[in-house]
Amino acid sequence: MTEKSASTSMGNNMSEKAPQTGSTSFKRGTNVVAVASGKGGVGKTWFSITLANALSNMGKKVLLFDGDLGLANVDVQLGLMPKRDLNDVIRGRLGLDKVIQTYEEGNFDIVAGRSGQASLSALPSQRLALLRDQLMDVASEYDVVVADLGAGVDRTVRMLSATASQTLLITTDEPTSLTDAYAFIKLGNAAGMSKNVNIVVNMASSVREAEKTYKTLLKACENFLKISPPLAGMIRVDKKVKETIRSQTPILIRSPNADAALDVEKIAKKVWNDVQNASRSKAQG
Numbered sequence: 024m025t026e027k028s029a030s031t032s033m034g035n036n037m038s039e040k041a042p043q044t045g046s047t048s049f050k051r052g053t054n055v056v057a058v059a060s061g062k063g064g065v066g067k068t069w070f071s072i073t074l075a076n077a078l079s080n081m082g083k084k085v086l087l088f089d090g091d092l093g094l095a096n097v098d099v100q101l102g103l104m105p106k107r108d109l110n111d112v113i114r115g116r117l118g119l120d121k122v123i124q125t126y127e128e129g130n131f132d133i134v135a136g137r138s139g140q141a142s143l144s145a146l147p148s149q150r151l152a153l154l155r156d157q158l159m160d161v162a163s164e165y166d167v168v169v170a171d172l173g174a175g176v177d178r179t180v181r182m183l184s185a186t187a188s189q190t191l192l193i194t195t196d197e198p199t200s201l202t203d204a205y206a207f208i209k210l211g212n213a214a215g216m217s218k219n220v221n222i223v224v225n226m227a228s229s230v231r232e233a234e235k236t237y238k239t240l241l242k243a244c245e246n247f248l249k250i251s252p253p254l255a256g257m258i259r260v261d262k263k264v265k266e267t268i269r270s271q272t273p274i275l276i277r278s279p280n281a282d283a284a285l286d287v288e289k290i291a292k293k294v295w296n297d298v299q300n301a302s303r304s305k306a307q308g
């Protein structure tokens with residue numbers, strides 16, 4: 024991947040949107056894990072649900088936060104009809120803690136988003152800051168918060184990603200997905216928020232292919248940005264994913280032995296280790 028090809032698909036129009044707040048002013052939680060991608064449709068929402076489910080199966084208290092207000096679909100993938108959602112919080116009608124619901128089947132909690140609402144990115148920064156503070160407060164009640172973010176690097180994504188102790192950046196081996204992932208890292212790096220970006224290669228046809236995809240991205244990051252985002256893991260392409268989404272049942276409940284389910288469980292173990300390390304180093308520093 025060349026720098027030019029890496030920058031074209033997202034870089035141009037997004038680089039102008041410099042963050043209004045420096046990342047140092049963001050209060051950093053140690054147990055918020057953001058799930059992001061440059062491009063949509065790479066499996067962020069499916070992965071976020073499965074990661075939340077896997078962490079819950081490990082005995083952790085988990086909150087899944089649907090931070091993609093424009094294309095929110097955690098509730099759709101799980102067949103939920105939430106009575107309250109993030110929109111109530113954003114409109115100032117309810118506190119974030121009041122819109123949490125328990126997803127009994129998966130034994131984890133959810134803050135639902137709402138599809139088709141004005142994007143979170145259109146929020147005035149004050150409201151966004153308020154939401155972030157509420158999220159930090161709520162996060163202290165959990166072992167882990169998994170935040171499914173919108174695609175791209177808009178203000179909300181940057182804020183949530185900077186709040187998180189780590190961001191899992193999902194890419195596939197598609198060139199557009201890769202270049203958009205690179206652009207995410209590049210712009211995030213410029214905004215000082217990419218220190219803790221970990222790559223997840225999704226829909227990989229094999230471990231070898233996933234490694235190739237990761238190395239392509241890594242090389243571009245090392246050559247042009249002088250950073251080396253680590254690999255969090257890979258997830259194989261698996262027809263059980265579509266099947267379980269269609270049945271609105273998490274893959275770890277319906278097909279727990281599916282390749283893709285096992286791959287996410289591996290990533291969940293690593294994520295939990297990283298969360299523990301983050302909280303340890305925060306306690307020391």
Ligand SMILES: Nc1ncnc2c1ncn2[C@@H]1O[C@H](COP(=O)(O)OP(=O)(O)O)[C@@H](O)[C@H]1O
Nearest residue numbers: 063064065066067068069226259260261264265
């Ligand atoms: N590992 C996988 N194997 C096969 N299909 C997948 C996999 N991950 C995601 N998908 C497919 O990608 C589609 C988009 O997933 P979604 O979670 O909605 O993406 P995003 O939130 O990034 O837009 C899903 O409907 C699913 O069919």
Ligand SMILES: [Mg+2]
Nearest residue numbers: 067068091096
């Ligand atoms: Mg999504």
